[in-house]
Amino acid sequence: MSYIAFVEGPLFLIAATVFVLGALWRVIGIIRIGRKKDISPPKGSEAVGFIRGNLRHFLPRGIFARRTWVHIVGGYGFHLGLFVLVLFAAPHIVFIDERLFSVPWPALPRWGFIIAADIAFAGLIMLWVRRISDPVMRLISDWDDHIGSWLTFLVMFTGCLALQESHVFLRATHMLFVDIWLIYFPFSRLMHAFTFFLSRGNTGATYGRKGMSL
Amino acid sequence: MSEKSDIAVAKFLEHTDSEAASFFEACVHCGECADACQFYLTSGDPKYTPINKLRPMERAYKRDKAPFSSLKKAIGLAPSPVTEEELYEWEPLVYDSCNMCGRCTLVCPMGIDIAGTIRKMREGYAAAGIVPEGLQRSAEFVKKTSSPMGVTIKALKAQIKHQEKATGIEIEIDKQGADYMAIFSSMEIMGYPEVLGAYAKLFKCAGLTWTISSVAYEATNVGVQIGSGPMAKEILQRVVDAAEVLEVKHVISPECGHAYGAIRWAGPNMMGRQFKFEVVHIIELLDQLRREGKIPAGKKDSRRMTLHDPCQIVRRGGLLKEPRKLLDESCSDFVEMKGAGITNFCCGGGGGVSANPRAEEVKTAAFSLKVDQLNGVENLEAVVVPCGNCRAVFEDGLDAYDMNLEIIGLSELIADTLEEDPAPQGTG
Numbered sequence: 001m002s003y004i005a006f007v008e009g010p011l012f013l014i015a016a017t018v019f020v021l022g023a024l025w026r027v028i029g030i031i032r033i034g035r036k037k038d039i040s041p042p043k044g045s046e047a048v049g050f051i052r053g054n055l056r057h058f059l060p061r062g063i064f065a066r067r068t069w070v071h072i073v074g075g076y077g078f079h080l081g082l083f084v085l086v087l088f089a090a091p092h093i094v095f096i097d098e099r100l101f102s103v104p105w106p107a108l109p110r111w112g113f114i115i116a117a118d119i120a121f122a123g124l125i126m127l128w129v130r131r132i133s134d135p136v137m138r139l140i141s142d143w144d145d146h147i148g149s150w151l152t153f154l155v156m157f158t159g160c161l162a163l164q165e166s167h168v169f170l171r172a173t174h175m176l177f178v179d180i181w182l183i184y185f186p187f188s189r190l191m192h193a194f195t196f197f198l199s200r201g202n203t204g205a206t207y208g209r210k211g212m213s214l
Numbered sequence: 215m216s217e218k219s220d221i222a223v224a225k226f227l228e229h230t231d232s233e234a235a236s237f238f239e240a241c242v243h244c245g246e247c248a249d250a251c252q253f254y255l256t257s258g259d260p261k262y263t264p265i266n267k268l269r270p271m272e273r274a275y276k277r278d279k280a281p282f283s284s285l286k287k288a289i290g291l292a293p294s295p296v297t298e299e300e301l302y303e304w305e306p307l308v309y310d311s312c313n314m315c316g317r318c319t320l321v322c323p324m325g326i327d328i329a330g331t332i333r334k335m336r337e338g339y340a341a342a343g344i345v346p347e348g349l350q351r352s353a354e355f356v357k358k359t360s361s362p363m364g365v366t367i368k369a370l371k372a373q374i375k376h377q378e379k380a381t382g383i384e385i386e387i388d389k390q391g392a393d394y395m396a397i398f399s400s401m402e403i404m405g406y407p408e409v410l411g412a413y414a415k416l417f418k419c420a421g422l423t424w425t426i427s428s429v430a431y432e433a434t435n436v437g438v439q440i441g442s443g444p445m446a447k448e449i450l451q452r453v454v455d456a457a458e459v460l461e462v463k464h465v466i467s468p469e470c471g472h473a474y475g476a477i478r479w480a481g482p483n484m485m486g487r488q489f490k491f492e493v494v495h496i497i498e499l500l501d502q503l504r505r506e507g508k509i510p511a512g513k514k515d516s517r518r519m520t521l522h523d524p525c526q527i528v529r530r531g532g533l534l535k536e537p538r539k540l541l542d543e544s545c546s547d548f549v550e551m552k553g554a555g556i557t558n559f560c561c562g563g564g565g566g567v568s569a570n571p572r573a574e575e576v577k578t579a580a581f582s583l584k585v586d587q588l589n590g591v592e593n594l595e596a597v598v599v600p601c602g603n604c605r606a607v608f609e610d611g612l613d614a615y616d617m618n619l620e621i622i623g624l625s626e627l628i629a630d631t632l633e634e635d636p637a638p639q640g641t642g
């Protein structure tokens with residue numbers, strides 16, 4: 001079996017399975033810990049609070065701008081750029097079309113890919129430089145934060161190298177990093193992509209019950 | 215591992231429910247919370263980053279309770295056990311420099327309730343007996359007198375007598391079947407007893423029947439501040455029992471931040487049942503009575519005033535608009551301070567910090583942010599502080615920063631600006 005056949009075939013299947021089952025296991029595991037039912041007489045709706053909490057924390061508060069602007073610019077730049085690349089890059093659409101389902105949306109033109117990639121790289125680098133340079137972030141960061149950042153960087157970097165699809169080796173290397181990233185994901189802090197809604201929602205639900213405005 | 219760390223870790227794990235777990239799982243270590251914390255802002259020391267204060271509890275969770283923790287332990291990737299030395303190292307971060315104000319939650323992109331989780335973490339510290347001396351002393355007073363300041367019923371009765379004389383209104387103790395039973399913080403009873411007279415005036419005007427219990431007059435719950443569930447329940451039990459024996463319809467939570475959360479939100483959960491009475495905060499009640507026309511506003515106070523937002527009443531209690539509506543009708547020159555409302559700074563002494571003499575230095579430093587806010591209001595003459603604990607911290611803080619400013623309780627202001635001789639509302 002060739003390198004490309006292996007990373008796009010059995011290894012990808014294993015990685016995708018670990019990703020899906022691992023992420024599900026972790027989210028269900030958190031929920032299954034459970035919490036005592038709150039019996040205090042409510043002033044508002046927990047369900048509405050759960051949703052409001054999730055939406056409200058997408059928007060930064062101006063009063064904290066001094067520190068948060070780096071993460072707002074870097075964070076939104078990186079995440080939005082990454083989503084665009086994952087969902088709209090032409091090779092990804094072909095890959096999904098061939099193996100999973102027919103993608104109903106069009107691929108990005110090349111210039112769109114370049115812009116999205118630039119924004120995503122700039123955001124990711126900005127966040128990582130902040131992580132190693134800011135005393136607060138240095139204190140609270142651990143190896144998992146750095147591995148997550150670097151793995152994501154390598155996935156994106158090899159993806160750009162493979163864009164021309166001129167060398168099978170480059171495409172295979174990109175897939176290898178994708179597979180590693182998928183396997184690493186459920187065991188790491190990258191899981192914040194799925195756990196954020198629980199965290200925001202739990203706080204939002206408590207606030208909602210108390211009739212508090214966020 | 216020592217016996218103390220075993221006890222603390224067991225409690226950490228017991229109190230890491232799915233809510234706390236979701237917080238530990240979602241944190242991306244961005245450090246935004248630092249900029250919301252007074253102790254970080256006034257020191258610049260990263261150790262005061264709010265999420266860092268939770269580290270021992272997070273470690274215990276990730277080692278022993280999190281999904282995949284067994285797998286990670288088996289391959290040597292789980293965090294190391296929490297040690298007694300580490301618990302002691304973190305103690306000042308957990309008690310001295312967290313006022314549980316919840317400002318950090320507002321900035322957190324994951325919405326993590328760090329203050330609420332610190333409350334749970336303190337359960338581990340309290341169970342292991344790693345608690346600041348000042349809070350331990352308060353707990354001992356509570357055991358003897360029900361008051362963290364050792365206020366006895368004799369002392370309360372003396373204060374009541376003074377207020378009856380000042381207002382000419384009788385304050386009935388242990389009145390069976392009254393509409394309302396008022397509880398107070400010790401700080402109010404001894405430091406600001408005018409609040410008793412204010413209640414008497416306001417409730418007479420509104421035509422409400424009210425009383426004070428001779429066995430459960432204390433609202434402060436040191437158990438909540440220390441983080442001891444059993445102690446918090448025992449303190450609360452006195453109030454619940456007294457209110458139900460007197461068959462009152464409502465218990466009024468006073469101008470005290472944490473007392474409201476302790477009885478209104480945590481209370482039924484601690485007792486494992488709903489109460490036979492309704493809990494209402496004094497600000498909620500005054501706002502309701504004002505809307506019903508039962509305590510009409512009279513001549514407004516003309517001094518230039520601003521409002522301090524006690525964290526547990528406003529940010530974490532949801533009473534944001536009510537004090538402002540009341541103030542607008544009672545003060546002709548009410549000005550908001552910069553950053554007022556939900557994002558306002560704590561006085562610096564919440565969450566048991568003011569009862570902890572060891573925290574004096576960081577508390578005073580934290581108050582400098584409040585000083586900046588107050589100095590930002592030109593020609594300010596008075597500040598309305600609707601929390602007994604905050605008032606005491608303000609007094610110390612203004613003194614430390616050589617500021618001359620009058621501090622007023624909201625109930626007193628409303629009572630002092632009532633319409634003269636309003637139409638009687640019923641039997642008072």
